[in-house]
Amino acid sequence: MQTLDVTLDVNGRTHSLQLDPRTTLLDALREHLGLTGTKVGCNHGTCGSCTVHVDGRRQLACLVLAASAAGRAVRTIEGLAAADGTPHPMQAAFVAHDALQCGYCTPGQIMSAVSCVEEGHARTDDEIREYMSGNLCRCAAYPNIVAAIADVARAA
Amino acid sequence: MQPFTYVRPDTLEQALHEAAEPGASVLAGGTTMVDLMRGDLAAPRRVVDIGHLPGLSEIDLSGPVLRFGALARMADAAEDAALKRDYPALAESLQLAASQQLRNAATLGGNLLQRTRCPYFRNGVSACNKRVPGSGCSALDGEDREMALFGISDACVANYPGDWGTALAAFDTAVEIRSAAASRTVPLANFHVAYGDDPARETVLEQGEIVTAITVRATPAGRGSTYAKVRDRQSYAYALVSAAVALEMDGDTVASARVSLGGVASKPWRSAEAEAVLTGATLTEAAGLRAGEAAFAGARPGRHNAFKVELGRRVVARAALTASRRA
Numbered sequence: 039m040q041t042l043d044v045t046l047d048v049n050g051r052t053h054s055l056q057l058d059p060r061t062t063l064l065d066a067l068r069e070h071l072g073l074t075g076t077k078v079g080c081n082h083g084t085c086g087s088c089t090v091h092v093d094g095r096r097q098l099a100c101l102v103l104a105a106s107a108a109g110r111a112v113r114t115i116e117g118l119a120a121a122d123g124t125p126h127p128m129q130a131a132f133v134a135h136d137a138l139q140c141g142y143c144t145p146g147q148i149m150s151a152v153s154c155v156e157e158g159h160a161r162t163d164d165e166i167r168e169y170m171s172g173n174l175c176r177c178a179a180y181p182n183i184v185a186a187i188a189d190v191a192r193a194a
Numbered sequence: 195m196q197p198f199t200y201v202r203p204d205t206l207e208q209a210l211h212e213a214a215e216p217g218a219s220v221l222a223g224g225t226t227m228v229d230l231m232r233g234d235l236a237a238p239r240r241v242v243d244i245g246h247l248p249g250l251s252e253i254d255l256s257g258p259v260l261r262f263g264a265l266a267r268m269a270d271a272a273e274d275a276a277l278k279r280d281y282p283a284l285a286e287s288l289q290l291a292a293s294q295q296l297r298n299a300a301t302l303g304g305n306l307l308q309r310t311r312c313p314y315f316r317n318g319v320s321a322c323n324k325r326v327p328g329s330g331c332s333a334l335d336g337e338d339r340e341m342a343l344f345g346i347s348d349a350c351v352a353n354y355p356g357d358w359g360t361a362l363a364a365f366d367t368a369v370e371i372r373s374a375a376a377s378r379t380v381p382l383a384n385f386h387v388a389y390g391d392d393p394a395r396e397t398v399l400e401q402g403e404i405v406t407a408i409t410v411r412a413t414p415a416g417r418g419s420t421y422a423k424v425r426d427r428q429s430y431a432y433a434l435v436s437a438a439v440a441l442e443m444d445g446d447t448v449a450s451a452r453v454s455l456g457g458v459a460s461k462p463w464r465s466a467e468a469e470a471v472l473t474g475a476t477l478t479e480a481a482g483l484r485a486g487e488a489a490f491a492g493a494r495p496g497r498h499n500a501f502k503v504e505l506g507r508r509v510v511a512r513a514a515l516t517a518s519r520r521a
């Protein structure tokens with residue numbers, strides 16, 4: 039069986055890994071790099087809990103092979119806060135708006151939300167709902183998630 | 195997931211050689227492929243990652259033939275300002291598909307080649323002629339609410355789920371294909387195959403072939419086009435029924451009409467019947483509904499999906515009215 043040398047750039051740090059080619063980016067982050075902030079929900083591309091940024095765009099880590107992500111800049115929830123630990127404005131807004139209950143979907147929601155604002159897709163509540171539809175929340179914290187994103191978008 | 199060897203060629207030529215190896219499959223955005231491999235629905239021995247190949251991601255709308263590089267991302271095409279203005283049906287079909295995360299990864303070529311979401315195919319265990327030829331079709335006497343009404347056979351009633359392919363079917367679309375030895379261009383109408391005895395075969399693509407571009411003949415009907423999609427929920431779901439309509443109008447009269455249907459067929463489905471009703475008609479709601487009726491006259495509903503006939507009639511009418519206002 040092939041073992042691949044894969045160099046991943048995650049949150050600005052370079053990691054050299056030896057991986058089974060079947061390893062997804064999600065598994066590489068969680069199992070090989072110990073970055074367990076990115077959550078496994080469905081592992082089928084349907085729930086959004088594994089959302090990370092790849093070259094600045096939100097994607098689903100469960101549907102990307104780690105080998106395909108080599109050479110790309112990957113950013114996870116662990117890389118969002120400032121160097122001194124100050125939470126990203128979106129993290130602060132989620133806390134302020136109580137935009138979570140169990141918290142399982144939250145890292146994916148926040149990564150997706152940051153992109154949603156950056157893309158300019160957070161101009162109205164309806165637009166936020168449409169562009170956040172790839173992130174499911176079993177606890178149905180949706181109204182507060184929309185409010186948190188709308189807040190950050192207004193400030194941006 | 196079965197073990198495989200991963201290769202990432204730097205050029206199209208290398209990729210074509212790799213893809214010609216027995217047991218090789220290409221990987222573009224991976225949003226279908228990784229999931230199929232995880233479910234053992236695809237078990238390539240060699241995965242040829244073409245996602246990084248240069249030169250295949252351009253979208254060029256300037257000439258008499260629009261060109262969409264096979265590796266252009268769905269999100270980029272969906273938000274292309276010129277496409278939204280001149281071919282709204284094409285942009286809308288992408289905008290209404292999947293989620294932004296998926297659209298950022300998924301390619302236009304991969305979208306065309308996505309496989310059915312039929313649960314009996316996907317679950318990996320039910321009898322399914324698509325997955326295990328000769329094993330039977332569980333949908334025939336099972337839950338068939340989502341299944342197709344056109345282009346089906348006694349061996350398979352699974353639905354083609356792609357929105358982009360459906361919208362493209364309303365235009366003069368062709369698929370550019372390369373292999374190590376040759377290149378060919380196949381009209382979209384002949385690219386996917388309706389089910390006969392062998393529903394495992396879904397396209398004419400051969401081992402070793404790579405789709406390099408999708409082309410669309412430029413038409414003024416592009417501006418008068420729309421893609422209407424009805425789903426079980428408002429966003430992030432496959433179509434129950436969808437319709438693309440592209441019109442050229444002469445006052446209130448339809449000068450030319452193109453109609454295609456999604457969510458209801460084994461492949462992107464053009465409806466010549468609906469086009470014939472619309473062409474020359476004064477476009478009223480009643481005319482739209484007559485076109486919808488014609489579109490579904492030949493439908494073969496099963497046990498739980500007959501609702502798509504009435505729903506489809508109305509979706510065609512709605513799309514026709516929207517298109518006429520733009521034309």
Ligand SMILES: Cc1cc2nc3c(=O)[nH]c(=O)nc-3n(C[C@H](O)[C@H](O)[C@H](O)COP(=O)(O)OP(=O)(O)OC[C@H]3O[C@@H](n4cnc5c(N)ncnc54)[C@H](O)[C@@H]3O)c2cc1C
Pocket residue numbers: 082083084219220221222223224225226227228264265268290291292293296299300301302303304305306307308355356357358403404405406430431432433
């Ligand atoms: C949860 C979910 C919801 C979705 N909802 C929708 C929806 O509403 N509407 C919709 O249309 N789609 C939807 N999709 C499907 C999605 O759009 C497709 O998975 C995607 O477009 C496939 O593109 P890709 O680049 O990721 O292809 P890949 O997964 O890389 O490849 C798909 C197939 O095409 C082959 N292939 C890819 N590129 C080429 C090429 N250039 N030449 C030859 N062969 C090639 C691969 O070998 C593979 O068999 C959804 C997917 C998911 C997971």
Ligand code: FES
Pocket residue numbers: 077078079080081082083084085086087088089098099100101
């Ligand atoms: S775990 Fe990736 S989308 Fe659910």
Ligand code: FES
Pocket residue numbers: 137138139140141142143144174175176177178179
């Ligand atoms: S907070 Fe529990 S799933 Fe979203």
